[in-house]
Amino acid sequence: MDSFSSPSPGSSQQMSAQELKNKLQSQLALEYAQQFLETVRGKCFEKCITKPGSSLSGSESSCISRCVDRYIEATGIISKTLFGGSQH
Amino acid sequence: MDLSELNTPEMQRFYSEEQQKAVVTEMVAKVTNECWDKCISGTPGNKFSSGEASCLSNCAQRFVETNMLIWKKLQSMQ
Numbered sequence: 001m002d003s004f005s006s007p008s009p010g011s012s013q014q015m016s017a018q019e020l021k022n023k024l025q026s027q028l029a030l031e032y033a034q035q036f037l038e039t040v041r042g043k044c045f046e047k048c049i050t051k052p053g054s055s056l057s058g059s060e061s062s063c064i065s066r067c068v069d070r071y072i073e074a075t076g077i078i079s080k081t082l083f084g085g086s087q088h
Numbered sequence: 089m090d091l092s093e094l095n096t097p098e099m100q101r102f103y104s105e106e107q108q109k110a111v112v113t114e115m116v117a118k119v120t121n122e123c124w125d126k127c128i129s130g131t132p133g134n135k136f137s138s139g140e141a142s143c144l145s146n147c148a149q150r151f152v153e154t155n156m157l158i159w160k161k162l163q164s165m166q
Binding site: 083 | 123149
């Protein structure tokens with residue numbers, strides 16, 4: 001079902017506007033998260049999986065974990081430098 | 089949904105706020121992507137070295153300056 005074409009019956013105009021905002025915001029949050037995942041996956045795959053073996057080794061998976069933490073930290077540093085805030 | 093609800097002043101304000109947030113988010117993502125490659129060599133550790141952290145910060149500032157310089161140059165070429 002198309003989530004944008006199903007007003008709940010009897011809701012006030014105020015409520016539908018709020019519902020629309022919530023839907024748009026959760027769509028956007030999902031989109032930002034997907035883009036972030038894609039970027040971090042690319043960066044950390046490059047850094048941590050240098051010679052792909054028959055399975056993911058313990059050191060590779062801990063590298064990925066650290067890499068994700070550092071990428072999030074880097075995003076915070078860049079955000080703070082550019083805009084003085086701490087969002088990402 | 090009544091389509092006129094999509095176009096109220098309140099919704100217009102909401103759209104431009106979200107637009108603004110999207111621009112900021114995209115810029116942070118772009119600069120982080122570039123500066124990560126320039127500043128983080130080797131495998132990531134448990135914390136950034138002070139060199140890495142200051143490189144990231146410098147990199148972001150230089151990115152903005154580079155953007156301005158190129159913008160000015162292109163304007164002067166018109």
